[in-house]
Amino acid sequence: MAGIDYGERIPNNVGLSENRRLQRALEEWQPKFLDWWRGMGPTGFQEKDVYLRTAVSVDAQGWAQFDWVRMPEYRWGLFLAEAEPGRTIGFGDHLGAPAWQDVPGEYRGVLRRLIVTQGDTEPASVEQQRHLGATCPSLYDLRNLFQINVEEGRHLWAMVYLLDAYFGRDGREESEALLQRRSGDRDKPRILGAFNEKTPDWLSYLMFTYFTDRDGKYQLASLAESGFDPLSRTCRFMLTEEAHHLFVGETGIGRVVQRTCELMREGKTDDVRRLGALDLATLQKYINFHYSVSLDLFGSEASTNAANFYTMGLKGRFEEAKKRDDHRLKDATYAVSELTGDRITIREMPALPSLNERLRDDYITDCQRGVDRWNQIIKKHEIDLELRLPHRGFRRAIGLFAEVKVAPDGRVLSEAEWDARKHEWLPTEADQAYLQSLMRPVTERGRFANWIAPPPRGVNGQPLDFAYVRLG
Numbered sequence: 001m002a003g004i005d006y007g008e009r010i011p012n013n014v015g016l017s018e019n020r021r022l023q024r025a026l027e028e029w030q031p032k033f034l035d036w037w038r039g040m041g042p043t044g045f046q047e048k049d050v051y052l053r054t055a056v057s058v059d060a061q062g063w064a065q066f067d068w069v070r071m072p073e074y075r076w077g078l079f080l081a082e083a084e085p086g087r088t089i090g091f092g093d094h095l096g097a098p099a100w101q102d103v104p105g106e107y108r109g110v111l112r113r114l115i116v117t118q119g120d121t122e123p124a125s126v127e128q129q130r131h132l133g134a135t136c137p138s139l140y141d142l143r144n145l146f147q148i149n150v151e152e153g154r155h156l157w158a159m160v161y162l163l164d165a166y167f168g169r170d171g172r173e174e175s176e177a178l179l180q181r182r183s184g185d186r187d188k189p190r191i192l193g194a195f196n197e198k199t200p201d202w203l204s205y206l207m208f209t210y211f212t213d214r215d216g217k218y219q220l221a222s223l224a225e226s227g228f229d230p231l232s233r234t235c236r237f238m239l240t241e242e243a244h245h246l247f248v249g250e251t252g253i254g255r256v257v258q259r260t261c262e263l264m265r266e267g268k269t270d271d272v273r274r275l276g277a278l279d280l281a282t283l284q285k286y287i288n289f290h291y292s293v294s295l296d297l298f299g300s301e302a303s304t305n306a307a308n309f310y311t312m313g314l315k316g317r318f319e320e321a322k323k324r325d326d327h328r329l330k331d332a333t334y335a336v337s338e339l340t341g342d343r344i345t346i347r348e349m350p351a352l353p354s355l356n357e358r359l360r361d362d363y364i365t366d367c368q369r370g371v372d373r374w375n376q377i378i379k380k381h382e383i384d385l386e387l388r389l390p391h392r393g394f395r396r397a398i399g400l401f402a403e404v405k406v407a408p409d410g411r412v413l414s415e416a417e418w419d420a421r422k423h424e425w426l427p428t429e430a431d432q433a434y435l436q437s438l439m440r441p442v443t444e445r446g447r448f449a450n451w452i453a454p455p456p457r458g459v460n461g462q463p464l465d466f467a468y469v470r471l472g
């Protein structure tokens, strides 16, 4: 069961050959996916050999195999984590009942929407990142970008599998629509805001993989708790791939911080732009931007949808199974921010409608861990400065804080104050132009752009000067 069958046109461990109807639906979708990939996937590198890992089993040990692959020939497939025999629903009104192996009829629409919303983010990020190859800081980074891109493509496959296998004709229509929306398109945008933003440079990309992919981790983790077992198993395997995307973001920003600090020490200056690098003040602005965009992805503080998803047993809390409470939360409360005039206070609210906020809190704690590690790098260079996550109310477009302007330190500001100071907190056009000026491709083996330090080690035990992408 753990083994994946690569003898088939669509690699899978879901017994696809025993389900002819599903097999036909997916084989019809496959060429459309490839058309989308060729049109909207990484520009300019489709015919190059890339040193990619492919899943060969869903076991925790040794699921990956590394080899040279041209991206359109990547073996995208359908992989589910192992079934847990006798699994029961872990929360909500159906607590303790056997997990659903088929879609519960009364929740069909809600479940489909959850899957489509998750699925839509996967191709969106590929579209957002498609021009980055042209300005890669190294072959190592280029290869990591493409690894993430093919895996986001596979995450799309994962969601399309659920739609086609369990939602009949509606599911097939949704599968088509997932290939038709376009990130940033005015007429047919992607569903969620952050996935319509541009990723115009490598710093934005690293910030995206740190902050926005991390939203993905939390969404997938709470869907992995789902009472709908196929969704749970799909998400559990996706999380193993997602971990690599987060690694790329955290270590990538860490390497930028490292390089900046080295140059600050060597040049005895804060103004490392003169030395062709990114100053810490600019990094802080990009943190502010990507963090606030990503916080919005969790939705409003008070949400009947979130309460319903939970009560229905469709979407749990982060690490639901580890929590020691009644897993129903009907009488529980949760501390949520509240605005009183221009003061932000905390108030105990019913726990069920506060589940978005709770997931956002888990996410914030996780984001802080990486920031702490970046600050360790700064400290090691004996530089007296810390990077910070801005207040959760900073530059929000969704929920409570969308109505007000909040400074990074949490003070509520007047519009005039905000306008006067926002350039201190967010990337300006000049910052963006400077960043663009650094985006020159470095494609010589073992070399790295001046603004980013090399990683401590290569991919899969290979040396840093390995030809991670064969450009010849």
Ligand SMILES: [Fe+2]
Pocket: 122, 151, 152, 155, 216, 242
């Ligand atoms: Fe993904």
Ligand SMILES: [Fe+2]
Pocket: 152, 213, 216, 242, 245
């Ligand atoms: Fe991801």
